[in-house]
Amino acid sequence: MTRIVKSLLAAATALVAMPLGAQTVSEAEREAIREEIFLEGIRDCKPASMTRCWYVFYGVGDKPGRKLWLLDLKDQSDGKKKHIVYTDVLVIDESTKTKPMGAQGTSDFLVWANEVDCKKRQMRMRPESFGLGFDGQSGTAGQYGEWSNWKGVAFMEKVIAASCDKQVRLRPLAYEMAWVGDYVRPIDAVDFVRRYLWEQ
Amino acid sequence: MRSLALLVLPALVALAPPGLAAATVDDAAQARDLIAYGPHTLTGRAGATRYSLPKTDAKGKKVKPKSKTERVHAENEAVYLLPWTDKVAAAVAKGNGSIPLTRAFLLTEAGAAGDYNARTFTRADGTFRLRGLKPGRYVLVTEVPYQAAVTIRQDTGKTRTETTTSGFGVFQGGQQIGFVPTSSTSITSPIYRYDNAISDLKHYIIKVVEVRGDVPVTNLGEVE
Numbered sequence: 164m165t166r167i168v169k170s171l172l173a174a175a176t177a178l179v180a181m182p183l184g185a186q187t188v189s190e191a192e193r194e195a196i197r198e199e200i201f202l203e204g205i206r207d208c209k210p211a212s213m214t215r216c217w218y219v220f221y222g223v224g225d226k227p228g229r230k231l232w233l234l235d236l237k238d239q240s241d242g243k244k245k246h247i248v249y250t251d252v253l254v255i256d257e258s259t260k261t262k263p264m265g266a267q268g269t270s271d272f273l274v275w276a277n278e279v280d281c282k283k284r285q286m287r288m289r290p291e292s293f294g295l296g297f298d299g300q301s302g303t304a305g306q307y308g309e310w311s312n313w314k315g316v317a318f319m320e321k322v323i324a325a326s327c328d329k330q331v332r333l334r335p336l337a338y339e340m341a342w343v344g345d346y347v348r349p350i351d352a353v354d355f356v357r358r359y360l361w362e363q
Numbered sequence: 364m365r366s367l368a369l370l371v372l373p374a375l376v377a378l379a380p381p382g383l384a385a386a387t388v389d390d391a392a393q394a395r396d397l398i399a400y401g402p403h404t405l406t407g408r409a410g411a412t413r414y415s416l417p418k419t420d421a422k423g424k425k426v427k428p429k430s431k432t433e434r435v436h437a438e439n440e441a442v443y444l445l446p447w448t449d450k451v452a453a454a455v456a457k458g459n460g461s462i463p464l465t466r467a468f469l470l471t472e473a474g475a476a477g478d479y480n481a482r483t484f485t486r487a488d489g490t491f492r493l494r495g496l497k498p499g500r501y502v503l504v505t506e507v508p509y510q511a512a513v514t515i516r517q518d519t520g521k522t523r524t525e526t527t528t529s530g531f532g533v534f535q536g537g538q539q540i541g542f543v544p545t546s547s548t549s550i551t552s553p554i555y556r557y558d559n560a561i562s563d564l565k566h567y568i569i570k571v572v573e574v575r576g577d578v579p580v581t582n583l584g585e586v587e
Contacts, residue, residue: 301400301402350400350495354494
């Protein structure tokens with residue numbers, strides 16, 4: 164009888180010891196752990212096996228001159244610098260009737276390979292950025308663009324937010340972003356949009 | 364001296380056994396490089412041939428099909444184009460040999476090409492188009508769901524027993540007057556019912572294709 168009581172007591176002590184031990188972690192440390200877990204998760208877009216994770220997040224214009232922005236929530240960087248995230252943005256023009264924005268004119272598609280500095284909330288274009296014209300001419304940027312925080316440019320601010328903000332990355336649908344697919348090649352995502360969204 | 368070293372190094376690399384060079388190639392990097400943008404397009408039409416389905420006229424009367432066989436096409440089916448990486452080449456070689464080259468086998472053995480590949484969907488008529496390809500060899504993977512007329516064997520739950528008895532006859536005056544059985548064998552077998560039905564089947568297509576470098580569009584035509 165005494166032995167049973169002793170064992171029960173030991174079991175109860177073991178059960179109590181765990182939460183008491185956990186209480187020694189401060190709230191700041193907890194937040195650091197959460198941040199660490201999130202930063203690991205930032206390299207991911209569920210499911211983890213995907214190599215790309217395209218979301219449509221912005222669009223303008225009417226048929227036959229629509230323009231659509233997609234971003235890849237799967238970080239393409241090597242993950243060595245935790246505050247640097249590589250977010251590719253895909254801009255698709257429906258046709259040559261699409262209203263040009265700025266000096267860039269219309270293109271079949273442009274891939275803005277962006278480097279986002281989440282500490283400074285700035286973004287710049289990487290040399291891998293690529294474009295294909297409606298005439299079949301293609302080219303890469305070949306050099307880095309200027310760092311900018313893109314204040315006042317709604318869709319660019321959204322790219323920075325989607326790259327760096329935990330709540331946007333974890334719940335993209337709640338931030339008016341719709342999943343398109345996990346196409347590895349941007350051109351396949353372009354053809355998907357042309358066929359299923361624009362019925363071309 | 365430096366220029367000599369530069370000349371000798373490529374020569375040494377060229378002389379190295381192919382296995383040594385292949386072992387140093389990163390599978391993912393190779394797959395990524397092979398599916399990077401190129402100016403070529405691949406088109407085709409995925410389909411299969413089946414025995415013509417039984418047809419009926421407006422009154423519901425059976426009509427003989429015009430031909431014995433007919434073509435069916437993949438509608439809104441995913442078409443994958445796997446780059447010809449060392450792993451894919453090895454899987455295809457292995458699959459054409461001792462192991463059947465099934466889709467499951469190929470995707471298991473393909474390595475990084477399973478993740479890094481080109482993809483599109485067929486249209487209602489089975490046609491597909493993949494843009495932005497480099498010239499070279501790829502493996503095309505898709506499937507064609509279709510219906511086929513089949514005969515289904517159903518167990519009725521009933522059985523049939525056949526008994527064979529052997530023995531010798533008793534004769535008198537050249538005429539048989541009796542039979543003496545020596546052994547008897549009974550065989551019981553189930554009774555089946557055969558019904559004609561339409562069944563859903565899938566035709567898998569795994570094909571090594573070549574995107575030509577001398578023309579902008581390589582048309583595979585009917586792919587089966």
